[in-house]
Amino acid sequence: MAAWAAGILALLVVVPLAARRGFDDLLATHWNAFGEPNGSLPLWAVVLVPVAVWIVLVAGAVFLRAARRWRGAVLVSCGVLLAGEQVAIVRANLDHADWRDADSVTLWVVVTVVAAGAAGLVGMLVSGRPASPVSPGQGPKMDIPAGERRVWLARTENPWLYALSAVAGVVALAALLVGLGDLARPMWLLIVPFLFVSMTVSACSSVRVRVAERGMDVAFGPLGWPVRRWDAADIEWARAENRTPAQVGGWGYRLSGLGTTVMLRSGECLVIRARGKNFAVSVDDAERGAALLNSLAGARTELP
Template sequence: MMRKVLALAVICLPVLAVGLVLLTADLPDPLPSHWNARGKADRTMGLTAFTVLNLAVTAGATAAAFGFARVESARWSITACAFAAYLMGSLAVLTAFVAGGFGDRAGTDLPWLGLLIALVVAFAGPALVRLLWPVPVRSDDAEPDADLPRLDLAPGERAVYVTEIRSRGFAALAISCAVIGLILVLAVDAFIGICVLAVTVAGAVLQRATLRVDANGLRVVFGPGVRINIPLAEIRQAGVEQINPMQWGGWGYRVTPGKRGLILRSGPGLVLDLTNNTRFAITLDTPEPPAALLNTLLTPH
């Protein structure tokens, strides 16, 4: 428990540093936000927009880390949150330091040594968090479930399962981000608005998917031709579980050590135990039929 507390305390440092520097320092408006290959500032951002963006990212990453902290096997996700917070935080502090100048002399040239230090901090912080976070105890010797769902198919009978999966949450996210992004582009800051609009694309891609189960295995299609194919030969068994997004790395298409999945919400889902000792999950309203079909195809009578 103490190691988790220390790790979470380390994750909080970037948002505290960003808040302290950006809210208390006497900084110019606007601030440099981009440098060319020669280290010369070629783009600026308003101080308010810069502060809101950096505080939002570092605070969001910190909040996500605290959310993942309740999950036993969230070491990878905790480290990813720490990296996002430390990378954004270190670059924000470096920018404030450059814009504030050295002593009474303000400057905009990018100090390469400062950039190197910021990158070292961005990687060292998450490395310390990963070192502190307890390694989950995994058991790869679990016996197959005795009561797996199955279909009663006649000899020679074939079956195919096809369904469309829709996510109201991702659809609402896409619409909301589109509206907010346009407002930000027109009224606040184009860069922040474009960043928010980028989330619209992710929401639109993930708001609908198609699942097909047949003698070839499992296939999921979503977005502009994105396909997930799992051959039947790579599946050991299929089951039904209650999906907690935090245990799979969050919402969306998630890949974490030992498991991956298309997680569109919490609730029931189809979970495959694969022959390479990894797991795949997809959230479904009625996961029993595809699970039963896969188990029947795996062990036909």
């Protein structure tokens, strides 16, 4: 889903900016019942409005605990709808010096609405039912000789998320360069959201996990920040599980019926139960990390 979100975002920006020499600064954006244009917006608004709507939709899908099948259907359907409308507006205004001469968009809008409805249905079917929470259970343990200290380290990266972060960064840079030619254009309204997307996706592109005597640290992104920490005494249990993006609702930092999952690749994940909540991160050798965590947590709870 991260690739879909970034792809729609890039299309909403690139299509009007790439064709900007084919029309005036004002573009027709509203048509009457007879297919005649009767409303217009400047180019920057044509880009910014659907981008803002899309960012709000994606943010809601990531942070709200809605049912996963409805969340996927809404994102797929709205993505097709916004992209289709953007292409229709650019196509209708292309090669017209005055927005009042823009072509009709009736046929294109009808096709877009039908395609959005079909895409939403497909998204719902593909998403399937939300995953059920995993019941608590006792994980493996590691024998630690007296007086010995052990540390477990793991790191995972997702090159595709790095690429999506780079694409958003390039769009922000392109908007900056375009704005330098005419300071009257509020291109910063494009720079800020795309820069934010680039930094956010970059932070979810890699993860470093450290298990030591004090507990577990999970550091995000190439700079190792932000960091989430759990004390060993707060961890009820830890274990290794195999999970897929389909189970948790996509890539990156996900909230689902399974709890919080940092999904960077399919397969083995380290899962912990702490402070009444589940947290999972996709890393290799997760069983060894879980065994060390269970031993450390048990040792802390046994202390007088």
